[in-house]
Amino acid sequence: MKPKFKRRKPLARPGVFDPTDTRHVKHTRMGVWDFYEERPYNAPIPYSSRLETYAQLFEGIPFAWRMMKDICSMRRCLSLICLYILVEVARSLIPAVSLWYSGQLVLLVEVAVEKRTVDKDILLRVAGGRIACTLAERILQYCRSRITVPLNRSIKQYYSTHIFQAMARLDLPTFEDPAVQRQLESAWTTSWKSSIAWETIEITTNMFMTSIRLLSQLSVLINILRDQRDGPLLAILSFSQCLFQWFSMRGPSLDPLGWLPPSLWAATTKNQDYIRMQGYKHVVDNPLHRKEVVAGNLSEHLSHLYKDASARVGDDAMDFPEIRRAFLVRDRLTLTSILREPLRELPQIVFTLRAIQYPISIPISLASLTLITQTANSFSSTLFQLFGESFSLSEQFASVRKLYEISMIPNRVVDGTISFPENQQTLKHGVSIEFRNVSFKYPGADKYALRDVSFTICAGQLCVIVGVNGSGKSTILKLISRLYDPSEGTILIDGQDIKTLKLRDLRRTMAILFQDYTHFPLSIKDNIALGNPDIAYDDDKVREAARLGGADGFIDKLPDGFHTYLDRPVRDYYSALPEGTTTLFGRQVDYSKVRGAGRMHTSETSLSGGQMQRLAVARTFMRSLVSEIESPVGLLLFDEPSASLDPTAEHDLFQRLRTLRGSKTMVFSSHRFGNLTRHADLILYMDDMEVQEAGTHDELIARNGEYARVWSLQAEAFL
Numbered sequence: 176m177k178p179k180f181k182r183r184k185p186l187a188r189p190g191v192f193d194p195t196d197t198r199h200v201k202h203t204r205m206g207v208w209d210f211y212e213e214r215p216y217n218a219p220i221p222y223s224s225r226l227e228t229y230a231q232l233f234e235g236i237p238f239a240w241r242m243m244k245d246i247c248s249m250r251r252c253l254s255l256i257c258l259y260i261l262v263e264v265a266r267s268l269i270p271a272v273s274l275w276y277s278g279q280l281v282l283l284v285e286v287a288v289e290k291r292t293v294d295k296d297i298l299l300r301v302a303g304g305r306i307a308c309t310l311a312e313r314i315l316q317y318c319r320s321r322i323t324v325p326l327n328r329s330i331k332q333y334y335s336t337h338i339f340q341a342m343a344r345l346d347l348p349t350f351e352d353p354a355v356q357r358q359l360e361s362a363w364t365t366s367w368k369s370s371i372a373w374e375t376i377e378i379t380t381n382m383f384m385t386s387i388r389l390l391s392q393l394s395v396l397i398n399i400l401r402d403q404r405d406g407p408l409l410a411i412l413s414f415s416q417c418l419f420q421w422f423s424m425r426g427p428s429l430d431p432l433g434w435l436p437p438s439l440w441a442a443t444t445k446n447q448d449y450i451r452m453q454g455y456k457h458v459v460d461n462p463l464h465r466k467e468v469v470a471g472n473l474s475e476h477l478s479h480l481y482k483d484a485s486a487r488v489g490d491d492a493m494d495f496p497e498i499r500r501a502f503l504v505r506d507r508l509t510l511t512s513i514l515r516e517p518l519r520e521l522p523q524i525v526f527t528l529r530a531i532q533y534p535i536s537i538p539i540s541l542a543s544l545t546l547i548t549q550t551a552n553s554f555s556s557t558l559f560q561l562f563g564e565s566f567s568l569s570e571q572f573a574s575v576r577k578l579y580e581i582s583m584i585p586n587r588v589v590d591g592t593i594s595f596p597e598n599q600q601t602l603k604h605g606v607s608i609e610f611r612n613v614s615f616k617y618p619g620a621d622k623y624a625l626r627d628v629s630f631t632i633c634a635g636q637l638c639v640i641v642g643v644n645g646s647g648k649s650t651i652l653k654l655i656s657r658l659y660d661p662s663e664g665t666i667l668i669d670g671q672d673i674k675t676l677k678l679r680d681l682r683r684t685m686a687i688l689f690q691d692y693t694h695f696p697l698s699i700k701d702n703i704a705l706g707n708p709d710i711a712y713d714d715d716k717v718r719e720a721a722r723l724g725g726a727d728g729f730i731d732k733l734p735d736g737f738h739t740y741l742d743r744p745v746r747d748y749y750s751a752l753p754e755g756t757t758t759l760f761g762r763q764v765d766y767s768k769v770r771g772a773g774r775m776h777t778s779e780t781s782l783s784g785g786q787m788q789r790l791a792v793a794r795t796f797m798r799s800l801v802s803e804i805e806s807p808v809g810l811l812l813f814d815e816p817s818a819s820l821d822p823t824a825e826h827d828l829f830q831r832l833r834t835l836r837g838s839k840t841m842v843f844s845s846h847r848f849g850n851l852t853r854h855a856d857l858i859l860y861m862d863d864m865e866v867q868e869a870g871t872h873d874e875l876i877a878r879n880g881e882y883a884r885v886w887s888l889q890a891e892a893f894l
């Protein structure tokens with residue numbers, strides 16, 4: 176017999192989100208997006224999402240406490256926070272006092288209607304009290320703003336430094352990990368702009384104040400209801416209609432009752448036109464591509480392509496967050512939403528019915544009804560506000576936790592404990608390097624970048640690593656500087672396992688120039704100075720490094736010289752009036768005057784590839800600038816330092832490097848054989864992730880292997 180139901184594919188791993196599993200995963204189409212949501216594996220536990228929210232709140236308390244301690248330890252912050260709390264307490268009491276005065280006013284009116292006389296003294300006092308409340312409200316609001324601005328500023332500054340340090344301390348494999356990137360992103364996206372800490376203080380105080388307001392309103396409500404027949408009934412009706420409004424307003428998709436646990440979801444798009452549209456957008460909005468767009472005459476063509484793709488996608492071309500929001504907040508015609516408005520009138524209807532029932536003795540006056548419903552409404556809205564605030568607080572505590580957790584992300588490259596070198600004097604004779612059966616895979620890669628590599632470079636030797644593209648030359652340099660740790664095997668520096676040495680000491684002994692060097696978005700002077708933090712403030716040393724790198728000539732010709740920014744990290748701001756147009760009253764829009772007065776540049780300074788490389792070389796030279804005796808450097812690592820240099824510059828550079836090196840160890844990675852390999856004490860020829868040949872130039876030529884073949888190929892070009 177055929178089974179009644181088709182067997183569905185089981186999950187790859189139980190409990191793991193698998194978008195292809197239709198039994199546990201619900202698929203919704205949202206425009207061009209496919210939204211996959213995990214269905215709960217077990218029957219939902221009632222109020223589980225609320226419970227999770229409160230659990231999150233409690234877990235966040237130690238972090239919030241630490242945050243408060245940190246803030247209070249800042250200068251001025253403790254006194255400002257105390258003042259802030261005082262003002263907030265006063266502000267939270269005002270609504271109840273106002274309500275009390277309203278009650279007094281209603282009573283006065285009732286007495287006046289009944290007895291046709293008014294107690295002027297009491298009336299004046301009540302009216303005065305009401306006015307005083309509004310004035311006090313305004314004054315307290317002003318005080319609040321005067322306190323919050325400096326407080327917020329100090330807190331923001333403190334936490335931006337905290338985030339900066341948390342990010343700066345991460346090593347390469349940790350920083351490159353996408354999971355760590357996501358963690359950092361969630362901590363910094365809000366905190367760089369607004370301050371999580373400040374928001375937390377605001378939400379916590381608000382919640383505290385709302386509780387005070389709630390209690391004070393409750394006492395006023397009890398006071399009013401005490402003397403009124405039918406008052407409690409009307410108050411309950413008002414309260415329950417508010418409760419109904421609150422739940423029905425939140426809508427079913429937002430899970431008002433908290434029955435559903437927080438969902439696990441993922442969204443993707445396979446719409447090729449939409450993907451292409453995003454690609455075209457990046458091409459035109461990223462300055463990196465502008466050169467190619469202009470030179471390739473691409474503007475018109477790209478516009479056509481974008482328009483065509485956009486026409487094919489139609490109105491569905493929305494970003495995912497936007498479309499998800501539209502789905503969540505769309506209006507639905509539900510029974511509760513239909514009943515919502517009529518129910519608002521319920522207390523009034525009941526009052527009318529009671530009046531019809533007892534026409535002779537109307538239970539309470541219409542004025543009292545208004546007062547009761549007003550007080551009950553304001554009590555219930557405060558109560559719901561408290562609920563809402565408790566959820567925001569839980570999210571806020573989770574953000575505070577993330578903020579502190581980023582400074583605890585463990586680095587993958589674990590620091591050693593042994594100081595290096597034992598004797599600083601030995602550095603001037605270089606350090607020895609030994610690779611013992613080293614294999615390495617980049618994090619997340621399946622393929623080896625190095626496989627079973629062994630070699631020894633003695634102290635003071637010049638080693639040149641040559642070989643085909645992708646054979647692992649740069650990887651060797653990255654392992655020597657411990658940017659990564661080998662997957663297998665050991666690296667020894669001066670006979671000691673590299674992992675046991677203190678990272679700070681190890682890196683101080685090296686001057687490194689990477690092939691894919693970058694320039695920091697700082698001035699040229701700072702770019703060079705950062706080559707050696709120990710002497711970064713010495714302008715003469717910076718100039719000397721620039722001279723050694725062959726960069727001083729072109730730097731001096733730049734309008735701002737050493738203070739030139741290649742990539743200014745701060746943009747200038749301009750008003751919205753477009754340049755070259757005329758305003759409504761005939762004024763020409765011309766920015767040259769304001770720009771001239773502010774000495775603002777219209778374009779960035781750009782350098783040639785070779786000039787950029789000279790700057791990078793100058794930065795590396797900063798490391799070796801202190802005198803031979805005090806120099807902390809014993810090892811110079813250069814990855815293709817002359818790839819963009821002209822022949823004269825390359826010749827000069829090698830000349831200077833040889834002088835600078837003295838008798839220190841130097842390792843070069845290069846494709847060019849001529850100049851360097853002849854002087855090398857050791858040449859490593861690499862191919863297919865392994866060292867294929869090792870020896871001096873003469874030894875390798877005599878061996879007549881791959882090195883000899885490639886060397887003759889290069890030599891032939893000059894014959």
Ligand SMILES: Nc1ncnc2c1ncn2[C@@H]1O[C@H](COP(=O)(O)OP(=O)(O)OP(=O)(O)O)[C@@H](O)[C@H]1O
Pocket residue numbers: 617618620623624642643644645646647648649650651690
């Ligand atoms: N960050 C990285 N992540 C993953 N794989 C990488 C990374 N960097 C390099 N690789 C891979 O490691 C291998 C060795 O790269 P490496 O940069 O060491 O080669 P190379 O010999 O210096 O090449 P070239 O001569 O082109 O500079 C290559 O297959 C490369 O694709």
